[in-house]
């Protein structure tokens with residue numbers, strides 16, 4: 788569902804509404820924040836998975852190392868995209884980016 792709260796009266800309205808049907812308040816930037824939240828949450832999930840995977844990294848074979856690196860890189864990409872938009876979810880994206888970078892550093896330290 789894509790419902791948002793009116794910026795004027797606080798009632799549920801559809802996120803594509805240009806003005807609120809209840810009070811008429813303009814809803815100028817109501818359509819993208821939910822997308823950005825989605826992106827930073829995905830980034831956080833990928834980054835935390837990569838970080839958790841790194842805890843066992845000493846016992847990994849090459850394929851598992853590559854898989855963990857892909858998780859970390861994907862997390863960093865999503866976090867970077869989310870940060871670029873400067874929308875709600877920025878704090879999540881910063882945390883995600885931190886976990887991703889930590890994971891990739893651990894991986895680099897393991898393979899070198």
Ligand SMILES: [Zn+2]
Pocket residue numbers: 793794795796797798807808809810811812
């Ligand atoms: Zn309203």
